[in-house]
Amino acid sequence: MTASYEVRGDVAVITLENPPVNGLGFDTRCGIVEGLQRAVGDAAIRAIVLIGSGKGFSGGADIREFNTPKALQEPSLHTVIRDIESSPKPVTAAIHGLAMGGGLELALGCHYRVASAGAQIALPEVKLGILPGAGGTQRLPRVIGLQRALDMIVHGAPVRSEKLSDTRLFDRLIDGDLLDGAITFAREIADARPLPQVGALQMNEPESAQVIQAARDRVQAQATYYPALSRCIDAVEAAVRLPFQEGLAFEREQFLYLVQTIESKALRHAFFAERSASKIPGIGPEVALRPIRSAAVIGAGTMGAGIAMNFANAGIPVCMLETEQAALDKGVATIRRNYENTLKKGRLTQEQLDKRMALISTTLDYAALGQADIVIEAVYEEISVKEKVFKQLDQVMKPGSILASNTSTLDLDRIASFTSRPHDVIGTHFFSPANVMKLLEVVRGKATAPDVLATVMSLAKTISKTGVVSGVCDGFIGNRMIEQYVRQAFFLLEEGCLPAQLDGAIERFGFAMGPFRMSDLAGNDIGWQIRKRRRTEHPDMIYSLVGDKLCERGRFGQKTSAGWYDYRAGDRTAHASDEVNQMILEHAAALGLQRRQISDEEIVERLMYALVNEGAKILEEGIALRASDIDLVYLTGYGFPLYRGGPMFYASSVGLDTVLEAIKGYASGPNAHAWQIAPMLEQLAKEGKSFH
Ligand code: 3HC
DSSP, rough: EEEEEEEEEEEEEEEEETTTOOOOOOOOOOOOOHHHHHHHHOOOOOEEEEOOOTOBBBBSSSSGTSSSSHHSSOHHHHHHHHHHHTTTTOEEEEEEEEEEEEHHHHHHHEEEEEEEEEEEEEOGGGGGOOOOOTTHHHHHHHHOOOHHHHHHHHHHOOOOOGGGGSSHHHHHOSSSSSHHHHHHHHHHHHTTTSSGGGSSOOOOTTTHHHHHHHHHHHHHHHHHTTTTHHHHHHHHHHHSSOOOHHHHHHHHHHHHHHHHHHHHHHHHHHHHHHHHHHTTBBBBSSSOOOOOOOEEEOOOOOOHHHHHHHHHHHHTEEEEEEEEOOHHHHHHHHHHHHHHHHHHHHHHOHHHHHHHHTTEESOOGGGGGOOOEEEEEEOOSSSHHHHHHHHHHHHOOTOEEEEEOOOSSSSSHHHHHHHSGGGGGGEEEOOOTTTTEEEEEEEEOOOOOOHHHHHHHHHHHTOEEEEEEEEETHHHHHHHHHHHHHHHHHHHHHOOOHHHHHHHHHHHTTTTTTTHHHHHHHHHHHHHHHHHHHHHHHEEEEEESSHHHHHTTOOBOOOGSSEEOOTTOOOOOOEEEEEEEEHHHHHHHTOOOOOOOOOHHHHHHHHHHHHHHHHHHHTTTTTTTSHHHHHHHHHHSSOEEEEEEEHHHHHHOOOHHHHHHHHHHHHSSSTGOOOOOOOHHHHHHHTTOOOO
């Protein structure tokens, strides 16, 4: 049983004991009901306190039970709440740490609520693509008012308990020991009758129509992709419009609808993917982490400066090294400008800016970095340049210092071999802009020590990144897959598409940017360099020459005001380019290709399935630890639509047999050579299984 029962004189205490967050799974629900029955049946008990053990009251319903029979197995959360509400003895919820989702709904079903200051109070269900399904949309507006309840339910963000002390949510804020305070409170109200019920409170909201309309207007743009947004508002509106019991029934209907939507399944998948990524088989809590109290970055270009900002933001002193003072000055100026922009937007104070700038130092001398706990190399992507840097680092860095490379494609094991301590070498592949993008691919070389890997994964959290472990291969997880996606995009240009049509299809699918707009932003010359190298290393890999032709015209993207699209000075808007479109037509004609009309569906399938097929190979080779890691890479680093859950989840939701059939079709069409079907995909499809 994951709820315990104890008697303190005339008060019964039911304690939720389901670590880590007292999720309200079946066992815990049974424990609450049993405790309640014991307390009601014991004539010596006058009042009941419901409290959480560990870090909080409750994180809500057990999400792992969703879409399983256990979720509905009685006693359901509704039954538990109904039993509490109808208890003849007063039940007081005592809240500390957190009360979220079903946890807050459970507390709202109690007759009274007391709380410690600093508790995180939230109905975050919307972030999982659902709505509060155990009365939250009906009860919360009754105690904190329509506007505040809408804000909490539609955005899902936590509010600290003391900020709600002016509402009817809490009957008392307790200083000192929460349980003692709650028992004292419970004794004070033990004989008061009738017992208060939140559901009996009247909603008095004369401005409700305007408030609700304003909420609808705010979510309109997103609501097509995230159906929970408008249904949250519908349910809160029902609290105003309908009697309490009917409102509850309406909320239930919406919950049952949302919980089976693919969007909700995708969001829940992303929630667990994020938490699984930090679990590395064979590396447990017994592995001691190396302390990271100082950092160094080699290179003060856009990437190096962005990486340095992450350390300064986390309060870790960081020193940047360059070969020339002018480059250092430029890097520092970039950082200052970035912070000043954040300050202008009101997201940073002058004091914070000064503090962060003070944590950043510069040097031209390798010896000055020697004592740093971690050094990250962010220099030009060329193995001979990396060799020079790592040989120098090997000379100057203290024993135990972590030597990291920000390489995005090069062989980390080769880089490690330039040092006498390959076990201290690791890849930290940041994504541009490095101070903004969440993803950090943590590349584990064949010699990387477990404590180095564990330390860098923990560091990822410290600097607010999502760390995902990748093995060593060309491009690691993200770029190795994107290469296949871009190859398909180029072939589609030859076969009949133009950049705007292709980008449009991918953006309507949900990507933040299609491949051509993205490439114009990142710089078309980067891909060009990579293709040149790949053609020598892998002569069997065929690439369309259309991207090279673009670069030969000096159309490197936004930085040259010309790429796949035309750009006007000071404006990032992409305008279709007659010159480029003509170039594509001429290129196709020179190849003797008969261009054809290509549907959005084909564009999406070819690009997505190219990702999936390569992802399956990456999984099979053990480069990624799990399919959800691949999804996380794409959700946090490549603008993959969150509501589709990442490429591998998307493929599983389409059905791997359907994906395989489509790939087989493309593998017998033009550019068939680009499709070598992943054996794992074939195997799973044959067995009717998915990646997850
Ligand atoms: N159900 C099942 N497991 C949960 C959970 C939940 N509601 N909330 C957290 N967990 C698990 C996590 O998966 C993780 O498991 P792991 O150790 O095996 O990886 C563990 O608890 C710790 O979670 P975090 O790493 O996220 O811990 P933090 O301290 O950083 O954060 C938290 C705690 C703020 C509670 C965060 O976990 C969170 O946001 N949880 C989700 C809360 C939520 O959405 N609640 C609503 C659930 S839906 C609901 O209640 C429906 C109802 O309306 C009917």
